Amino acid sequence: MLCRTIAVVCLAVLLLNKANGQESKLRVPILIDTDIGGAIDDAFALGLALSSPEVELLGVTTVGEAAEDRAWMVCRLLTHAGRTDVPVAFGRGEQPKGPIDWQIQYRRHPAVVWSRTNKPAAAPAAELLYEQLKARPGEVTIVALGPLTNVAQLLRDHADAPSLVKQIVVMGGSLAVGYDGKPPAVPEWNIKQDVAAARAVFVAKIPLIVVPLDATAGLRLPAAQRSQLFAAGRPLATQVANLIELCEQPDQSLFDAVAVAASFDPQWDTLAERQLSIADDGRTLVDPAGTSVRAMTGLRREEFLAWSLGRLVSHGEQAWPASPGNLSQVVDRGRFPSRVYVVEDYDSDIEKRWWLCGKLESADVPSGSRRACRAVLTQDFDDRQGDRRVSYRAVIFNPVPGPPMGPNTRLAFRYKLHGTDRLRVQLFSLSNGYHRYLSLANLKPDEWQSAAVDMTQMRCPDGTGGPLSADERIDDIQFYIDPRAELLIDDVVLYDAAAADEKRGFPQRILFTGWFDTGKQGQEWPGDFEIAAHEKPRTWKFARSVAGPNGEHRLRVDLRGPRRLAAVTELAFDYRITGGDRLRIELADRRSGQPLTKDIEGLARDAWSKATARWELPPDAKDAFATEIRLIPPAGTTLELDNLLLYEPANQ
Ligand SMILES: [Ca+2]
Numbered sequence: 001m002l003c004r005t006i007a008v009v010c011l012a013v014l015l016l017n018k019a020n021g022q023e024s025k026l027r028v029p030i031l032i033d034t035d036i037g038g039a040i041d042d043a044f045a046l047g048l049a050l051s052s053p054e055v056e057l058l059g060v061t062t063v064g065e066a067a068e069d070r071a072w073m074v075c076r077l078l079t080h081a082g083r084t085d086v087p088v089a090f091g092r093g094e095q096p097k098g099p100i101d102w103q104i105q106y107r108r109h110p111a112v113v114w115s116r117t118n119k120p121a122a123a124p125a126a127e128l129l130y131e132q133l134k135a136r137p138g139e140v141t142i143v144a145l146g147p148l149t150n151v152a153q154l155l156r157d158h159a160d161a162p163s164l165v166k167q168i169v170v171m172g173g174s175l176a177v178g179y180d181g182k183p184p185a186v187p188e189w190n191i192k193q194d195v196a197a198a199r200a201v202f203v204a205k206i207p208l209i210v211v212p213l214d215a216t217a218g219l220r221l222p223a224a225q226r227s228q229l230f231a232a233g234r235p236l237a238t239q240v241a242n243l244i245e246l247c248e249q250p251d252q253s254l255f256d257a258v259a260v261a262a263s264f265d266p267q268w269d270t271l272a273e274r275q276l277s278i279a280d281d282g283r284t285l286v287d288p289a290g291t292s293v294r295a296m297t298g299l300r301r302e303e304f305l306a307w308s309l310g311r312l313v314s315h316g317e318q319a320w321p322a323s324p325g326n327l328s329q330v331v332d333r334g335r336f337p338s339r340v341y342v343v344e345d346y347d348s349d350i351e352k353r354w355w356l357c358g359k360l361e362s363a364d365v366p367s368g369s370r371r372a373c374r375a376v377l378t379q380d381f382d383d384r385q386g387d388r389r390v391s392y393r394a395v396i397f398n399p400v401p402g403p404p405m406g407p408n409t410r411l412a413f414r415y416k417l418h419g420t421d422r423l424r425v426q427l428f429s430l431s432n433g434y435h436r437y438l439s440l441a442n443l444k445p446d447e448w449q450s451a452a453v454d455m456t457q458m459r460c461p462d463g464t465g466g467p468l469s470a471d472e473r474i475d476d477i478q479f480y481i482d483p484r485a486e487l488l489i490d491d492v493v494l495y496d497a498a499a500a501d502e503k504r505g506f507p508q509r510i511l512f513t514g515w516f517d518t519g520k521q522g523q524e525w526p527g528d529f530e531i532a533a534h535e536k537p538r539t540w541k542f543a544r545s546v547a548g549p550n551g552e553h554r555l556r557v558d559l560r561g562p563r564r565l566a567a568v569t570e571l572a573f574d575y576r577i578t579g580g581d582r583l584r585i586e587l588a589d590r591r592s593g594q595p596l597t598k599d600i601e602g603l604a605r606d607a608w609s610k611a612t613a614r615w616e617l618p619p620d621a622k623d624a625f626a627t628e629i630r631l632i633p634p635a636g637t638t639l640e641l642d643n644l645l646l647y648e649p650a651n652q
């Protein structure tokens, strides 16, 4: 018995060694076509293929709306899993509708944006499939995990394609049961999304394995198993986990993984001959006149889940981050900032495009807040920061359009930590093209806290670069923790420290900041004004009023979206008015109602000065918003404006 066991183990080792070496014939060559970016199962299925030694993955193609973005997502996953050898291509022409959800954040990582991953091929998906099939005629299985658009295109463009394909595994269809595992059959997504393509594939006389809901319904990734992916600390599992946590679909079905398994592992073979045809509404009908396929009729779900997850979580080597250096201290955020560069409170979707890392949190928020941001998995945005296989959890906000700093840059934020007392704060210098960071230790976990840090204490990872200095343009505000811990971030304010004689307190909440130094009128700074350069000794740029339809000057600053007003809202600004000493200011919501107005008199003439306007909402007022600020100087005068700050003042 023992001898037999040893013999079997030796044979297995021999097979494995061969599989990893040159003898690729022992492995099953497959091409995967995927609509990754929707449900979680495409990422999981790719992970299963990559962690299965029996599989030789020859290429991945993407199908569906924004197929190119999906291809970049695959490129990142493959690169971080150490598989830059696998070519990727995306589908061209009309693609089935269905947007990528919040997983799009995975595509916006600088590793992708700055070409540190491999890139999609120039050739369309159908051509990549064709090239790979032609190189190995009759050997290659196509595993179709999305609508069959690309595969149909391959068959349309290349008459010899059917003779080159060994077989196609189609994840799709519903023979006797629907998504809930009960009759009746329903139109299944992958078939329904492109019925014409599915029909073209079904009549192409290629051996087909169909993996319908009859086999896959009910196969889910429960929370306990899901956490194994997160706890693995290995690059492939972490990438899959990252996509799973970004995915916005609550359903955790793993359909696509079954199709991948069906392509190479006979242990899941429950195949039965069926005749199928496809109805106009996308149902797969059992039809004596239909195409003969082998359909999967069942699945040992618990066993399959344990097997597939086991492979994913044990693939590759563990890599955890080292404890961060350059320890700094929390500082007092001080009095009213001399300038505010960046504000993000996550209470609106206005800057959602620039949430480069993190997921919206609305349950666990600090007092007075409505929403916060929860850290998700990511590699460091700095590609020079240590081991690229290591992941962190992070919240990252991109402060478009990259403001220039003053001499005393500070960062205020609210945070809640769990499972760690350490936090690393990092900032990218657009001017210098490198990151600097500082870290904090002994932070109090499990309660919302306020903190501020002195950003001039940041240094490059190798200690070079010197401190952040005046006029340096910055980008990507980053908060990192150990990936096993949790972090929530809210109320991020990047600002320059208060002047020594400042009496006003730090604002309770900041609604909007306008400084016009970088970025363009109409783009980053919408509204009616022109942007002009300051004369020395002032630096950078400001907004200048323009003539309205009646020839009189006015200045309208669009707030890029509705900003919720406080019971007391103030507007502080720098101005230079020429030809008068009065100003009407309107805080307006373009969508409704009368603007809040304020007339200011006795303004300084012809010299840059500071002013503040204040509005109080009636005590019974409901939520009120502003979408724009209109500054209306008297007839015949012009107004210049800078460093606009709309805020709720500190409690007196
Ligand atoms: Ca899919």
Ligand SMILES: [Ca+2]
Binding pocket: 515, 516, 517, 540, 541, 542, 642, 643
């Ligand atoms: Ca300015």
